[in-house]
Amino acid sequence: SAKNSSMRQPQSVAEHDKQKPKTVVITTIMCSYPGVDNAGQQHLEYPPNSYVLRVPSPVIFPEDFYIDSFRKGIDGIIVMSCGEECPYSGAFKRLGKRINKVMKRMKEEFGLESKRLKLTAICTVCAKHVVKEITEMDEYLRSLQPAKTLLAKHTTSIAAGVNGSN
Numbered sequence: 001s002a003k004n005s006s007m008r009q010p011q012s013v014a015e016h017d018k019q020k021p022k023t024v025v026i027t028t029i030m031c032s033y034p035g036v037d038n039a040g041q042q043h044l045e046y047p048p049n050s051y052v053l054r055v056p057s058p059v060i061f062p063e064d065f066y067i068d069s070f071r072k073g074i075d076g077i078i079v080m081s082c083g084e085e086c087p088y089s090g091a092f093k094r095l096g097k098r099i100n101k102v103m104k105r106m107k108e109e110f111g112l113e114s115k116r117l118k119l120t121a122i123c124t125v126c127a128k129h130v131v132k133e134i135t136e137m138d139e140y141l142r143s144l145q146p147a148k149t150l151l152a153k154h155t156t157s158i159a160a161g162v163n164g165s166n
Contacts, residue, residue, distance in 0.1 A: 020047070020049040020138075020142075021049065021075035021076060021141035021142060022049055022051065022073060022074050022075050022076075023047070023050045023051070023074070023075065023076040023077070023078060023134065023137050023138060023141065024051050024053060024069060024074050024076075024077045024078070025050055025052045025053065025077075025078045025080060026053050026055060026058045026061070026077065026078070026079045026080065027052055027053065027054050027055070027080045027122070028054075028057060028058065028080065028081055028082050029054055029055065029056055030082060031080075031081070031082035031083075031085065031121075031122060031123055031124055032080035032081060032082065032121075032122035032123075032126075032130070033052070033054045033080075034124035034125075035080070035122045035123060035124055035125065035126040035129070035130045036080070036122075036130050038124065038126075038127040039128075039131050041127075042127050044127055045131070046130070046131045046135055046138075047134060047138040050134050050137075050138065057081075057091045057095075058081055058095055059092075059094050059095040059098065061098075062098075063105065066102045066106075066117060067102070067106070067110065070106075070110075070112060070116070070147040070151060071147075071148065071151050073146070073148045074147065075116065075141045075144070075146055075147045075148075076117070076118075076137045076138075076140070076147075077116065077118070078118050078120065078133055078134065078137055079095070079118065079119045079120070080120055080121075080130070080133070081095060081119060081120070081121055081122070082121065082122075082123075083121030084121075085121075095119065096119060099117065099119045103117055110150075111150060111151075111153075111154045113144060115140060116141070116144075116147060118133070118137065120133055
């Protein structure tokens with residue numbers, strides 16, 4: 001029936017806007033988290049649908065962490081790193097390579113926009129830059145369908161292709 005078919009369609013952008021896309025902000029204990037904390041101390045506002053995760057170094061997360069986050073309902077991820085000033089030797093270069101691989105996989109394997117994932121260097125006093133990055137990601141994500149919806153749609157089309165080829 002028409003009622004059932006409309007229930008199976010992906011969410012519209014307007015519906016997604018009402019739900020507010022979820023952004024995970026991965027920060028480093030040494031550099032970027034103090035920048036986020038500084039933004040709070042200055043009473044600067046960023047979208048409340050952003051979730052800050054404080055870690056020693058974002059390089060600890062494997063590629064699948066990012067993809068799994070999108071599958072579980074996260075719409076965007078900002079990795080705020082120390083940049084070249086990272087206290088862990090070689091970590092930033094490894095992180096950059098990993099993020100590039102994930103972005104390629106997002107597009108080629110899953111049909112996701114690579115801009116849903118961003119790597120940026122944030123220092124301890126970069127409060128305004130923190131707010132700018134989170135706000136820009138939120139605005140970008142509001143123009144898109146939820147990642148979870150796109151991944152489900154992509155998985156369904158792949159399954160249909162496999163079943164149709166038998």
